[in-house]
Amino acid sequence: MDPHRISVKLYLDDPAGLDAEAVVPPFHRYIREDLVVGTPIDVARYAHVVNGPGILIIGHQLDYAIDYGEGRVGISVTRKRDAGGAFAEQVRDLAGEAARLSLLLQGEDGIGDAARVGTGEALVTILDRYEAPNDDETLVRVDPALRDVFEPLSECATVHAVRVGTSREPFAARVAITSPRPLEHWAEGSAALAR
Numbered sequence: 001m002d003p004h005r006i007s008v009k010l011y012l013d014d015p016a017g018l019d020a021e022a023v024v025p026p027f028h029r030y031i032r033e034d035l036v037v038g039t040p041i042d043v044a045r046y047a048h049v050v051n052g053p054g055i056l057i058i059g060h061q062l063d064y065a066i067d068y069g070e071g072r073v074g075i076s077v078t079r080k081r082d083a084g085g086a087f088a089e090q091v092r093d094l095a096g097e098a099a100r101l102s103l104l105l106q107g108e109d110g111i112g113d114a115a116r117v118g119t120g121e122a123l124v125t126i127l128d129r130y131e132a133p134n135d136d137e138t139l140v141r142v143d144p145a146l147r148d149v150f151e152p153l154s155e156c157a158t159v160h161a162v163r164v165g166t167s168r169e170p171f172a173a174r175v176a177i178t179s180p181r182p183l184e185h186w187a188e189g190s191a192a193l194a195r
Contacts, residue, residue: 001141003087005127008094009067009076010102010117017114018073020047020055020066026108027057027064035104037097038062064101075102075117078127088145091124095149099186119153119180123164125172132171139163139173146175153186155179 012018024043031040038061046053051071057064061083067076077097083090098117105115124146126132132142143161151157158178165172 001087001131001138003126003128003131004082005078005080006087006090006094007076007078007123007125007127008091008098009069009074009123009125010095010098010119011072011074011121011123012114013116013118014114015073018066018111019114021045022108022110023055023066023105023115026105026111027055030104031057036062036064036101062097064097070123074098074123075105075115076123077101086145087142088148091145092149095122095153096187099183102183103187117183119183119186120177122150122175122177123172124161124175125170127170129170134163134165134167134169134171136163138171142171142173146173150175150177153177153181155181 027043030036036057038059040057040059042058044056044058047055051068054066054068061079061081063078063080065076067074075098077094079090079094102115102117105111106113132138139161146161147159150159154177156179160176161173164174
């Protein structure tokens with residue numbers, strides 16, 4: 001399996017606390033100051049779409065989003081192009097980028113802790129349906145890689161992944177992490193990727 005289009009979403013601790021429009025000016029600044037990985041293009045607003053993508057930094061390689069999908073607010077990072085590397089490495093990078101974006105937003109006046117994501121749960125989605133149909137066989141194939149990524153982010157290395165959605169949707173696995181490490185630990189590897 002060699003998927004190229006992968007997304008990782010970390011959920012906000014306080015979903016009601018974040019005003020999505022408040023992230024628009026920082027998102028524009030992150031593009032100008034080259035604080036996001038890849039080639040960012042623009043900021044798009046879809047907050048009016050129920051359970052939609054929310055507010056995004058659209059990029060050539062990656063999209064960063066305040067994501068309202070599944071009716072749960074979180075920060076997601078989606079890889080749209082082949083970055084090379086193994087699946088586990090790509091998921092690790094995306095989880096780190098989501099954590100790093102949370103930390104950046106927490107440093108913004110008027111946002112602060114409202115952008116804090118929890119580290120006890122993540123949603124990993126593979127958007128390449130040919131490579132990864134949404135079935136139990138795909139979960140069996142990706143489970144070792146998910147453990148390789150998320151066990152080091154847990155104090156007690158206990159990780160449980162379950163498949164979510166239907167066969168008509170892209171493959172997605174909800175990963176529960178017991179005793180997760182602090183958010184800063186998640187972002188450490190990602191900081192080196194940022195320019």
